[in-house]
Amino acid sequence: ASLDSAVLHKANLSAASLHKANLSEANLSGANCSYAEFWGTGFPWHRSLPPDDTVDVYGDMDGTNFSGADLFKANFMNSTLLGANFEEANLEKADFSLTGLKFCKFIKANLTGVDLFGAYLLGAYLTGANLNGANLHEADLTAIDLTAAKWNESTVWPEGFTPPEQ
Numbered sequence: 001a002s003l004d005s006a007v008l009h010k011a012n013l014s015a016a017s018l019h020k021a022n023l024s025e026a027n028l029s030g031a032n033c034s035y036a037e038f039w040g041t042g043f044p045w046h047r048s049l050p051p052d053d054t055v056d057v058y059g060d061m062d063g064t065n066f067s068g069a070d071l072f073k074a075n076f077m078n079s080t081l082l083g084a085n086f087e088e089a090n091l092e093k094a095d096f097s098l099t100g101l102k103f104c105k106f107i108k109a110n111l112t113g114v115d116l117f118g119a120y121l122l123g124a125y126l127t128g129a130n131l132n133g134a135n136l137h138e139a140d141l142t143a144i145d146l147t148a149a150k151w152n153e154s155t156v157w158p159e160g161f162t163p164p165e166q
Contacts, residue, residue, distance in 0.1 A: 005024070006023070009030055009031070011031045013031055013033045014035060015036060016036045017036075018036060023061040024063060025062070026061075032069070033066070033069050033070060034074065035074065038075060063084060063085075068087070069089045070089075072092050072093060073095075076095060078098045078099060079099045079100070083104060083105075085105045088107070088108045090109075091114050095114075097116065097118055101120060102120060102121070102124070103122070107128060108128040113134065114131075117137050117139065118139060123144065124145070127147045128149060139158050151163065151166070
């Protein structure tokens, strides 16, 4: 489905299947997207392409505005969301494993228990985010901003990464 530049402000998309949707530049601010399925909406371009360079790119969520949205247990696994805005969104227990999140804004977002295994977070803003219990194992945290972010002993960091003092 193509929802390119769609305005879905405060929409109820709870448990919606948006697999393969094009949400580029869409506005989902304040939307209820709990349990929604967004997986496979792009190829994680930070990974190597298969040997024959064939890959299905299903959708696009680059620049999508999810600010203030309820994304509890939403599934973004294996997606690409270049520069998406998740400011003050509830992402508790969401799945972002193997997802491209370059330059995304997670400012003051609730990332409690989120799965970011192998995610590409180059230049992402996690200012004031709650990372309690988050799984960041094998995530690329190059140049991320963790200013005023919170985490606890159950937060899993990539091997060799030392988070700044809280």
